Amino acid sequence: ILNVEQSPQSLHVQEGDSTNFTCSFPSSNFYALHWYRWETAKSPEALFVMTLNGDEKKKGRISATLNTKEGYSYLYIKGSQPEDSATYLCAFNSGAGSYQLTFGKGTKLSVIP
Amino acid sequence: GAGVSQSPRYKVAKRGQDVALRCDPISGHVSLFWYQQALGQGPEFLTYFQNEAQLDKSGLPSDRFFAERPEGSVSTLKIQRTQQEDSAVYLCASSSRLAGTDTQYFGPGTRLTVL
Numbered sequence: 597i598l599n600v601e602q603s604p605q606s607l608h609v610q611e612g613d614s615t616n617f618t619c620s621f622p623s624s625n626f627y628a629l630h631w632y633r634w635e636t637a638k639s640p641e642a643l644f645v646m647t648l649n650g651d652e653k654k655k656g657r658i659s660a661t662l663n664t665k666e667g668y669s670y671l672y673i674k675g676s677q678p679e680d681s682a683t684y685l686c687a688f689n690s691g692a693g694s695y696q697l698t699f700g701k702g703t704k705l706s707v708i709p
Numbered sequence: 710g711a712g713v714s715q716s717p718r719y720k721v722a723k724r725g726q727d728v729a730l731r732c733d734p735i736s737g738h739v740s741l742f743w744y745q746q747a748l749g750q751g752p753e754f755l756t757y758f759q760n761e762a763q764l765d766k767s768g769l770p771s772d773r774f775f776a777e778r779p780e781g782s783v784s785t786l787k788i789q790r791t792q793q794e795d796s797a798v799y800l801c802a803s804s805s806r807l808a809g810t811d812t813q814y815f816g817p818g819t820r821l822t823v824l
Binding site: 600602627628630637639640642647685687689690694695699701702 | 740753754810
């Protein structure tokens with residue numbers, strides 16, 4: 597059974613603060629790690645797909661890093677804005693003919709104006 | 710272009726009723742996935758298709774759950790004799806290929822409540 601853990605479960609930050617959350621996943625049989633942002637009443641939005649150890653990806657004020665040897669990824673948000681309020685999900689794919697994603701429970705971010 | 714759409718967005722069913730949930734993937738996308746998200750949990754895999762072929766249905770929780778994609782585009786997830794534990798958000802996703810590195814594009818989900 598693949599176990600993907602995300603922490604913290606929820607987070608409240610002030611507008612302008614920078615923040616980060618963690619996704620841990622099995623370090624064996626790693627193939628890809630996906631990050632999504634899911635705002636209430638909308639579709640989950642793909643942020644990053646990461647595959648290589650040491651990978652760093654950036655999209656605007658959001659960036660992510662990947663450590664496949666120790667089985668974790670960090671998502672960073674610089675200068676949080678109220679529109680960043682959402683649940684951030686990470687999802688693991690183990691490859692080997694398996695195409696589905698195994699998701700964590702998500703980190704719910706609330707940015708207070 | 711148009712994203713993944715799902716209908717209905719909300720469905721209330723009485724216990725024992727059958728329901729059908731529809732997914733319209735992004736045009737031309739080969740792969741289609743169904744996930745179930747129970748309250749407080751992350752989405753969990755149910756089944757996926759490559760074109761019209763259902764390649765993996767190992768995540769379907771019981772034989773009351775059935776999915777089809779007869780023409781390789783629109784998919785329907787059917788739940789027979791709904792139970793309260795079936796209450797969840799059902800998410801559909803599509804991707805252009807079948808690969809673990811490919812982005813899966815999600816619809817907004819159908820929230821099913823079984824009374």
